Amino acid sequence: MENKVLQELQAEFPHVIRLGEPMQDHTSFRLGGPAAAMAIPNSIKQLQDILVFCRAHKLPIFIMGNGSNLLVRDGGIRAVVIKIAGAMSTVTLTEAGMEAEAGISLSALAHTAVEAGLGGLEFAAGIPGTLGGAVVMNAGAYGGEMKDVVDFVLALDYEGREHRFNANEMNFGYRQSAIQGKELTVVKVGLRLPEQDPAVSRALISDYNARRRAKQPLHLPSAGSVFKRPPGHYAGQLIEEAGLKGKRIGGAQVSPMHAGFIVNVGNATASDVEALIRHVQETVAAKFGVRLETEVRIVGESIRPVAGETRTADEHI
Ligand SMILES: Cc1cc2nc3c(=O)[nH]c(=O)nc-3n(C[C@H](O)[C@H](O)[C@H](O)COP(=O)(O)OP(=O)(O)OC[C@H]3O[C@@H](n4cnc5c(N)ncnc54)[C@H](O)[C@@H]3O)c2cc1C
Structure with missing residues (x-):
């Protein structure tokens, strides 16, 4: 990727593009090398213009939300990372429930619903991502998932053209949706939400949050x-029974509090985390014959090739 083109991109969209942006400032793991460029668009129109510019100049694109399900490798991302979070977060009430832009945090969205007397999003209040990321991942907790509340999804392709998906076209499954691995950016979501007494919603949210605080290394x-x-197991339980709770590689550790989590206990690199992921997968496979698949999306470039490294469909960036 030529520096000159990235500088043109920055000149075209002043205050919106940052060059060489450290991804550790944009991921909940607090690690990862730099993005060649990062764009944080303020509006759907501006996002469209950025996509069109990148396409016209053959710049690779990577879309992210709040970075709460991402492991970015230490060599960073050789692409224009478009972050749909913070901005692009308007919400309107509709007859069916609400329509919201993809950059709104799930927590803010869930609390807006409660204040409007709408239920159905209580499960999402403690998930630290954006609405867009949650739709792509079909995020879920405590018996709820995005699939239960999504009415329709508006997405832009990398040419900036709009596509509308009704809920039944989203192919939602466990942490799966039709958007994953496609050249599409979720920009707006319609939500179907039933009326609900705010006191009931608030009680549910505070119960879920208390359960999270008690069980997760937040x-x-x-x-x-x-x-x-x-299928048929819990990942955390298998990892614990394999004796891996507390196992550490570099600054990455299988959480002693919840074996399904890997935590950054200080200056972890992405290769520490990847090595620990592999160690867990190999140990659990050898002990129980179960292959653990990652839910976390692993993206970017290794600084050193890691032995036995494999890449999945959306890791081409
Ligand atoms: C402490 C903690 C607790 C968590 N608890 C839960 C939980 O209970 N349930 C659960 O399901 N998850 C949980 N997660 C994981 C994470 O919060 C969810 O997967 C969340 O939905 C990711 O949203 P995000 O905006 O951070 O997406 P990111 O991590 O930025 O991206 C995730 C994927 O979605 C894509 N993407 C993001 N936004 C868009 C968009 N607008 N258009 C197209 N593609 C996009 C990215 O390319 C990437 O492939 C937890 C994470 C943490 C750190």
Whole structure:
């Protein structure tokens, strides 16, 4: 990627583009090398213009939300990382419930719903991502998932064209959606939410939050549960029974509080985390014959190739 083109991009969108932006400032793991460039668009129109510019100049694109499910490798991301978080967060009430832009935090969205007397999003109040990221991941907790509340999704392709998906076209599954691995950016989501007494919603949210605080190492940087739940098992339980609770490689540790989490206990590198992920996968496979798949999305470039490294579909950046 030529520096000259990145500088043109910055000149075209002043105050919106940062060059060589450290990804550790944008991920809940607090690690990861630099993005070649980062754009934080203020509006859908500006996002469209940035996508069109990148396409016209053949700049690779990587879309992120709040970085709470991302492990960015130490060599960083050789692409224009477009962060849909912070900005692009307007919400409007509709007959069915609400329509919101993808950059709003799930927590803010859930609390807005409560204040409007709408239920259904209580499960999402403690998930630290954006609405867009939650739709892509079909995020869920405490028996709820995005699939239960999404009515429709508006997404832009990398040419800036709009596509609308009704809920049944989203192919939602466990931590799965039709958007994953595609050249699409979620920009707006319609939510179908039933009326609910705010006092009931508030009580549910505070119960879920208390359960989270009691079970999860929220005081340390992480990306939540690293592995998907394998059919018929719980990842955390298998990892604990394999004797790996507290196992440490460099600054990465299998949380002594919740074995499904890997935490950054200080200056962890992405290669520490990846090495620990592999160690957990190999130990659990050898002991129980169960292959643990990562829920966390691993992206970017290694500084040194890691032995046995494999990449999945969306890790081409
Ligand atoms: C402490 C902690 C607790 C957690 N608890 C839960 C939990 O209970 N349940 C759960 O499901 N998850 C949980 N997570 C994981 C994470 O919060 C969710 O996966 C969340 O939905 C990710 O949203 P994000 O905005 O941070 O997305 P990111 O991590 O930035 O991105 C995740 C994926 O979505 C893509 N993406 C993001 N935004 C867009 C967009 N607008 N358009 C297109 N693609 C996009 C990215 O390319 C990437 O592939 C937890 C994480 C932490 C750190």
